[in-house]
Amino acid sequence: MKRKLIAMGVLGSILLLGAVNWSACTARKTATSSTGEVAPEKPAEVPPAVPAFIAEIQEKVKGKENLPAEEVFENIEILKGMPAGKVLPIMRMGFSKGLGVKCSHCHEFGDWASESKPAKQVARDMWVMTGKINQELLAKIPNLESENPAVNCTTCHRGEVKPALSME
Ligand code: HEC
Numbered sequence: 001m002k003r004k005l006i007a008m009g010v011l012g013s014i015l016l017l018g019a020v021n022w023s024a025c026t027a028r029k030t031a032t033s034s035t036g037e038v039a040p041e042k043p044a045e046v047p048p049a050v051p052a053f054i055a056e057i058q059e060k061v062k063g064k065e066n067l068p069a070e071e072v073f074e075n076i077e078i079l080k081g082m083p084a085g086k087v088l089p090i091m092r093m094g095f096s097k098g099l100g101v102k103c104s105h106c107h108e109f110g111d112w113a114s115e116s117k118p119a120k121q122v123a124r125d126m127w128v129m130t131g132k133i134n135q136e137l138l139a140k141i142p143n144l145e146s147e148n149p150a151v152n153c154t155t156c157h158r159g160e161v162k163p164a165l166s167m168e
Pocket residue numbers: 047048049054057072073074075076077078079080087091092095096099101102103104105106107112113119120121123124
């Protein structure tokens with residue numbers, strides 16, 4: 001059980017690290033128009049979310065950042081054992097930004113514990129799939145460059161709901 005929790009913590013960190021690195025790249029990108037003009041650099045896009053709702057969640061977590069997520073939130077399955085303070089960053093950077101969607105793709109705004117949107121359960125299944133790829137498949141491939149090679153939501157989704165199957 002303990003090993004499982006550690007594995008999840010590692011996966012959470014991978015999720016975030018991957019998303020943060022990726023967002024750093026997009027933030028630096030400058031658009032070039034067809035006439036070759038370089039458009040002014042756009043500010044890094046914050047995942048779309050209603051600030052009041054975010055503040056409400058931050059308030060709920062305040063002082064309980066290191067408690068297990070399931071002790072602070074109502075309906076936690078995959079993030080059990082994850083520090084509560086990591087839940088919102090995973091939602092924003094890993095899930096919303098990784099898929100290029102708003103919170104409302106998986107939630108009714110404000111009713112976060114609800115299971116009304118099927119995409120929420122898909123995200124849980126994707127989390128489990130990602131963990132299996134990393135721990136059971138990728139980890140067994142010899143001669144890879146990285147010491148701990150990993151995929152996360154961004155690896156496949158790259159800011160899109162539907163991952164690409166070919167180069168455009
Ligand atoms: C791709 C789907 C997806 C997106 C997008 C998403 N979430 Fe989540 N969210 C989930 C899943 C899945 C869970 C349940 C996690 C679990 O089972 O441990 C969850 C749980 C939560 C919880 C805990 C609710 C509770 O009390 O149980 C909060 C709060 C939350 N999300 C906020 C947000 C916010 C804010 C955003 C936008 C910045 C967001 N989520 C975007 C899938 C998503």
